[in-house]
Amino acid sequence: DYASNGENITDPVSQTEKVREKGYQADYNVSFGANIDDKWYVGLGISAQQVSYRHTSLYREAAPLDAPSGLDYYDYYTWEHNDAVGANFSLGVIYRPTNMLRLGASIHTPTWYEVSYDAEADIQAYYNSETDPSLGREGDWFSDHSLLTSYHYKMRTAWRANLGAAFVFGQFLIVSADAEYVAYSKAKYSEPGDDFYNFEPLYKEMNQQIRSIY
Numbered sequence: 001d002y003a004s005n006g007e008n009i010t011d012p013v014s015q016t017e018k019v020r021e022k023g024y025q026a027d028y029n030v031s032f033g034a035n036i037d038d039k040w041y042v043g044l045g046i047s048a049q050q051v052s053y054r055h056t057s058l059y060r061e062a063a064p065l066d067a068p069s070g071l072d073y074y075d076y077y078t079w080e081h082n083d084a085v086g087a088n089f090s091l092g093v094i095y096r097p098t099n100m101l102r103l104g105a106s107i108h109t110p111t112w113y114e115v116s117y118d119a120e121a122d123i124q125a126y127y128n129s130e131t132d133p134s135l136g137r138e139g140d141w142f143s144d145h146s147l148l149t150s151y152h153y154k155m156r157t158a159w160r161a162n163l164g165a166a167f168v169f170g171q172f173l174i175v176s177a178d179a180e181y182v183a184y185s186k187a188k189y190s191e192p193g194d195d196f197y198n199f200e201p202l203y204k205e206m207n208q209q210i211r212s213i214y
Helices: 133-138 200-213
Strands: 014-036 040-062 071-095 101-108 112-127 141-145 149-156 159-169 173-183 188-190
Touching: 188 200
Parallel strands: none
Antiparallel strands: 014 040, 040 071, 071 101, 071 112, 101 159, 112 141, 112 149, 149 188, 159 173
């Protein structure tokens, strides 16, 4: 409770929190294709990603009206911004040796991301005035603001490969089989090289955990 002299306060403390989240993920693609003698079909894809995430929260705690400390209420405000841009490539080939048989293979490179993170926090406390109780919530107040936390890092996702075959029976039936390999163990976090903070030991530990799991 908010008692400063050991007294018990029977009125409940009011606690409220408002959270707002928003963001998006965008994918921009450019594709190229070629047909060689109606037997080989080749496709190349170039993709760029953009990710944005915003999180803000306002936590308020109001003391009972008879709180001996004189605290009226305080607000704790936080915000976080995450932004990332990335790129990847894909290549696929289909070979048709006969009209009935299709053989395919494709490879998708990892997505290489550059990520930035920014965060701040602010707290404001309001007290009932001792010199002029009529001021009520307009009494004394205290405010403090954190320094901006900002750092960058790189992230590489897993790459994957596909193999497939399809049998076409006239115009009525297709039987296909596909296999996919995803190299999750190749996902990796790393320093950008010019960041003020040194999180390389943390990234090494995270990368070891990824390899141990996958």
